Structures are given as C-alpha cells and as structure tokens.
Amino acid sequence: MRKIMALWPMALLCLGWLGVYAQSVDTVAPSPDLLSKIRQRADKLDRKLTRQSQKYLQQMADREERLKKELHKVDSVKAKAFFANAADRYRWDTAAHAGGGETYVSHLDTLQTTLKYWAEKGGVDAGSGGIGSAESSSGGIVGGGSGGAGLSSALGQTAGRLNTLQSDVNQSSLINQAISERRQQLSQYLSQYSQLPPGVTNAFNDYKTTAFYYRRQVEEVKSEINDPQKLEQKAIAQLSKLPAYQQFIARHSMLAALFHLPSGDDGAAALQGLQTKDQVQQIVQQQVAGGGSAGAAAVNQQMQQGQDQVSQMQNSLSKYGSSGQDMDMPDFKPNNQKTKTFLKRLSYGTNFQLSKSTNYFPATAAIGLSVGYKINDNGTAGVGVNYNLGLGKDWGHMAFSNQGIGLRSFMDWKLKKTWYAAGGYELNHLSAFSRIESLNDKGFWQSSALIGLEKKYRVSSKVQGNIQLLFDALYKQEQPAGQWLKFRVGYNFN
Numbered sequence: 001m002r003k004i005m006a007l008w009p010m011a012l013l014c015l016g017w018l019g020v021y022a023q024s025v026d027t028v029a030p031s032p033d034l035l036s037k038i039r040q041r042a043d044k045l046d047r048k049l050t051r052q053s054q055k056y057l058q059q060m061a062d063r064e065e066r067l068k069k070e071l072h073k074v075d076s077v078k079a080k081a082f083f084a085n086a087a088d089r090y091r092w093d094t095a096a097h098a099g100g101g102e103t104y105v106s107h108l109d110t111l112q113t114t115l116k117y118w119a120e121k122g123g124v125d126a127g128s129g130g131i132g133s134a135e136s137s138s139g140g141i142v143g144g145g146s147g148g149a150g151l152s153s154a155l156g157q158t159a160g161r162l163n164t165l166q167s168d169v170n171q172s173s174l175i176n177q178a179i180s181e182r183r184q185q186l187s188q189y190l191s192q193y194s195q196l197p198p199g200v201t202n203a204f205n206d207y208k209t210t211a212f213y214y215r216r217q218v219e220e221v222k223s224e225i226n227d228p229q230k231l232e233q234k235a236i237a238q239l240s241k242l243p244a245y246q247q248f249i250a251r252h253s254m255l256a257a258l259f260h261l262p263s264g265d266d267g268a269a270a271l272q273g274l275q276t277k278d279q280v281q282q283i284v285q286q287q288v289a290g291g292g293s294a295g296a297a298a299v300n301q302q303m304q305q306g307q308d309q310v311s312q313m314q315n316s317l318s319k320y321g322s323s324g325q326d327m328d329m330p331d332f333k334p335n336n337q338k339t340k341t342f343l344k345r346l347s348y349g350t351n352f353q354l355s356k357s358t359n360y361f362p363a364t365a366a367i368g369l370s371v372g373y374k375i376n377d378n379g380t381a382g383v384g385v386n387y388n389l390g391l392g393k394d395w396g397h398m399a400f401s402n403q404g405i406g407l408r409s410f411m412d413w414k415l416k417k418t419w420y421a422a423g424g425y426e427l428n429h430l431s432a433f434s435r436i437e438s439l440n441d442k443g444f445w446q447s448s449a450l451i452g453l454e455k456k457y458r459v460s461s462k463v464q465g466n467i468q469l470l471f472d473a474l475y476k477q478e479q480p481a482g483q484w485l486k487f488r489v490g491y492n493f494n
Contacts, residue, residue, distance in 0.1 A: 030118055034231055035154045038111060041229065042161040049168050049221045052339075053175065054092050056214040060179065061090040063207040067186070070199040082189055089182060092171070102254060103173040107226045108166060109254040110236060115159045117239075117248045119152070165225070172218045179211050209332065217339040335376040345374045349384070351468070351490025364388045364403045368490070370410065378414040383407070390432065404430045405439065412454055422454035422468055430478065449473040450486065464492045 064086050071079040186204060190196065228236075239245045250256055337345050353366040370384025388404035410424035426448040429439055438444075452470035459465050468488040475484040 029151060030155075030235065032150075032154060034235055035158045037229060037231055039158050039161045042158075042165045045221060045225055046161070046165045046168055048224075048341075049165075049172060049218070050092065052217045052221070053168075053172055053214070056210060056217060057090040057092055057175070059210045060207065060214070061087050063203065063210055064090075064182075064186075067200065067203040067207060070197070070203050074193065074196065074200065089178065092175070101170070102166070103170045104254055105166075105169055105222050105225050106255070107228050107232075108162065108169070110249070111232070112159070112162050112166065113249055113253040114236065114239065114245075115155055115162065116252060117245055119155050119159070120248075121244075169218075169222070169225075172221075176215055176218060179214065183208060183211060205332075212332075212334060213338055216334070220339050337374045337376055342373075347372045347374060347380065347382075347492045347494050349382075349466075349490055349492040351466075351488045353486060353488045363391045365391055366404075366406075368408065368488075370408065372410070372492070379412065381409075381411040383409050386426075386428075388428075388430075401432060403432050404428060405433075418456050420454040420456060421451075422470065423449075423451040425449055430482070446478045446482075447474050448478075448482070452486075456492075459491065462494050464494065466490050466492065 064083070068079055068083040068086065071083075186207070190200070190204060349368075349370045349372065351368045351370075353368075354363070366386050366388050368384055368386035370382055372380040372382030374380050384407075386406040386408060388402075388406070390401035390403040406426055406428035408424055408426045410422065412420040412422040414420050427445055428448060429444050430446055431438075431444045433439060450470040450472055452468060454469075455467045457465050466489070468486070468490070470486045470488065472482060472484055472486060475482045
C-alpha cells in the first residue's frame with residue numbers, strides 16, 4: 001500500500017503529460033514560418049507575372065503600331081478606322097478585362113483551400129489526431145494551436161496574397177484570350193487583300209510571335225506555382241491524413257466547384273439514378289448481339305475509325321502544341337529559352353585536359369570551370385577560367401606544382417542532333433608560378449584561338465557530358481610551341 005501511495009505523484013505527472021500530448025496531436029495550426037514563406041513566394045511569383053505581362057503587352061502594342069503604319073501605306077482610310085484606340089487593348093488592369101472566370105492552378109487552389117480550412121478550424125481540429133507539436137518541433141510546419149489574433153491576422157494576410165496572385169493569373173488568361181481574338185480580327189482584316197507587301201507580312205508575323213511568347217511566359221509562371229516548396233509539401237502531406245481536411249478539400253476547392261465533385265453523404269445522393277459502368281456495358285452488348293455478326297463487325301469498324309481519328313489529333317497536338325508551332329505559322333520554331341529568367345538560362349561546366357611533359361615544364365592537367373548563357377536552344381556562349389596543375393615527369397617522380405592559369409571565352413552551336421561546332425578565345429599564363437604577383441607580367445600571357453567539334457551526351461536530367469576536339473590556330477606563336485590539337489572532356493550542370 002505504501003509503495004502504491006509513493007507512486008501516486010508519478011502517476012499524476014504521467015497523466016498530465018498524456019493530457020498535454022493528447023491536446024497537441026489535435027492541433028493543426030500552421031507555423032508562422034510556413035505562412036511567411038507562402039506569402040513571400042506568392043509575392044515573388046505575382047511580381048514576375050505582372051512584370052512580364054506588362055513587358056509583353058508593351059511589345060504587342062508596338063507590334064500593332066508597326067502593322068498599322070505598314071497597312072497605312074496600303075489603304076490609309078481603312079487602316080485608320082480599324083486601328084482606332086488600338087493601344088487601349090494592351091493594358092494590364094482589371095478594368096480593361098473584367099468579367100472573366102477563374103483560372104484553375106492546382107497547387108494555388110490547394111493552398112487557398114487549406115488556408116480556408118485553417119481559418120474555419122481556428123487552428124484546432126479536436127479529435128482529428130493527425131498533426132501535433134511533436135511534428136512541429138522537427139519540421140516547423142504546424143504550431144501549438146494557440147490561435148488568437150496573431151494567427152488570424154497571419155492567415156488573413158497570406159490569403160490576401162494568394163487571392164492577389166489568383167486574380168492576376170485570371171487577368172493574364174483574360175488578356176491571352178483578348179489577344180487571341182484580336183489576332184483573329186487582324187487575320188480577317190488582312191485576308192481582304194489578295195497581295196500584301198513584305199513589310200505587312202513581317203509585322204504580322206512579329207505580332208503572332210510575341211503573342212506566342214506571352215502565352216508561354218504565363219505557362220512558365222503557372223508551372224512555378226505548381227512546383228511547391230518542401231515546407232508546403234510536408235504541411236499538406238500531414239494535413240491530408242486528416243479525414244476532416246479531405247472532406248473540406250472535396251467540398252470547398254475550386255476543382256470541386258468546377259466539376260461539382262460530390263463528397264460524403266452528398267456524394268451518395270448525387271450518384272443515385274446514374275447508370276453504372278456494368279449497366280452501360282450490358283446495354284452495349286445487347287445492342288451488338290441484336291445485330292448479329294454484322295453488328296459486331298460494324299462496332300469494330302467504328303472503334304477502328306475512332307482510334308484513327310484520335311491518333312490524327314495526337315499527331316496534330318504533337319506538331320503544333322508540344323513543339324510550340326502555330327497553326328498559321330508552320331515554319332515557326334520557338335526559342336524555348338526566351339521566356340526563362342537570366343539565371344535559369346545559365347549552365348555551369350567543368351572540363352579536364354592532359355598535356356605531355358616537355359623540356360620546359362612537366363606533364364600538366366588543365367582543369368577548367370565555366371559559366372555559359374543559353375542564347376537559344378541551339379547555342380551557348382560563356383566565359384571561364386582554367387588552372388594548370390603540374391603532375392611531375394612520371395609515376396616515379398610525381399610532384400604537384402602551379403604550372404599556369406588562363407581565362408577563356410567560348411561558344412558552341414548545334415549542327416545536328418548531339419553534334420556541335422565549338423570555338424573560343426583563350427589567354428593563358430603558361431609559366432610556373434609560386435606567387436600571385438607573378439601573374440602581373442604580361443610577357444608570360446599567350447593567346448589561343450580554338451575551333452573544332454563537340455559531342456554532347458546526357459548523363460542525367462541535370463547533367464550533360466561533352467567531348468571536344470579543338471584545333472589551336474595560334475599554337476605556333478606560343479613559346480614554347482603548344483599543342484595544335486586539344487582533346488577535352490567535361491560536364492555541364494543545368
């Protein structure tokens with residue numbers, strides 16, 4: 001009895017801890033850090049979308065003004081009437097393009113609905129048993145469910161930023177639709193002329209090209225929105241374990257509103273009276289059996305024709321949609337780098353080259369680092385540095401030393417498939433040095449002019465290997481005479 005009484009305080013303490021833990025596992029409040037990151041990312045993407053939209057809209061206005069001037073030479077009266085108030089069409093404001101619907105972006109919809117869930121639950125979902133402070137301490141995703149004015153204010157600010165981003169995504173879709181309609185109007189207007197000067201045709205092609213790149217830019221932003229951060233993914237993954245959250249998403253998301261998705265008891269009621277898959281198959285079989293062998297043959301023929309039509313549609317989409325070509329510009333080949341940011345057009349590389357030993361310096365390994373800018377899908381230009389590491393005379397006389405350093409500029413251009421023409425200009429310090437001050441002597445710097453072939457191959461989705469065979473047109477001018485043929489291997493990281 002005394003032992004039991006002695007353990008009673010310990011038992012009370014354990015029950016208290018269990019009570020705290022039981023309360024914590026019921027909490028689903030987001031952490032301030034998560035909400036802050038969502039706001040920052042929404043702001044960044046919204047600024048990018050707005051900035052790019054304004055840039056392309058100004059270009060569209062300029063292209064139409066140029067087209068107007070060219071058509072003014074053909075028929076000034078009609079051109080003046082048709083292009084009246086043309087500049088007002090290309091404005092980035094909701095007043096000019098009001099009345100549109102919602103544009104669905106999956107991850108943005110998930111975030112908005114999740115914020116509504118948090119706000120409705122007040123940071124606490126009693127009895128859900130899904131997320132608690134135990135996970136919060138490790139992931140920093142959810143808090144302790146204190147709620148209050150601080151959490152309410154943070155949820156409101158975050159929801160406001162996401163609503164602004166959604167509004168601007170809607171706006172960009174409306175503008176794209178307006179541009180598409182305007183392009184059809186321009187096409188119909190030009191069709192009344194049997195023969196147009198090259199200036200008009202070129203101006204209209206520039207207009208269509210700019211419209212294409214604006215659509216591509218909007219899609220780029222949407223893809224960035226649909227690429228969530230790890231913190232967001234982890235939070236949603238944890239919430240998805242809660243039945244209450246699943247039901248809320250099924251009822252209140254934009255996707256549910258678009259397709260009227262049923263959930264829970266409402267779903268059973270909504271599906272009453274609809275034919276099941278088995279019932280539909282039974283009806284089809286009865287119809288085919290009624291026609292005998294001829295009926296079955298007719299069905300097979302219709303199915304084959306349907307498959308052929310689907311294949312034709314897929315080929316058309318592959319030709320005109322996937323590659324980015326336009327239906328009335330079949331020869332247009334888009335530059336997929338044009339809509340990417342400056343940083344995303346950079347590629348980083350390294351290469352390695354061995355040189356034989358001579359009377360002047362031992363065998364060396366030239367290690368190069370470079371950064372290239374993708375001009376378009378076919379060509380890259382960039383700069384780099386290289387360091388010549390001395391290796392010694394042979395395996396029995398290995399010795400590391402500073403044998404030189406160099407600066408590089410390079411460019412490659414696609415010839416066919418994975419073969420490229422490569423070249424560049426290099427300035428190399430080919431003498432051994434032990435101090436940085438030794439590099440100031442200009443007399444030790446020598447030039448190389450390289451041209452040759454490059455073979456590229458894919459190592460992984462983000463790593464590309466390359467093999468170069470380059471001729472040095474200035475090898476005879478080097479003292480001592482350098483290698484006339486250089487063989488290099490390397491890797492590029494995108």
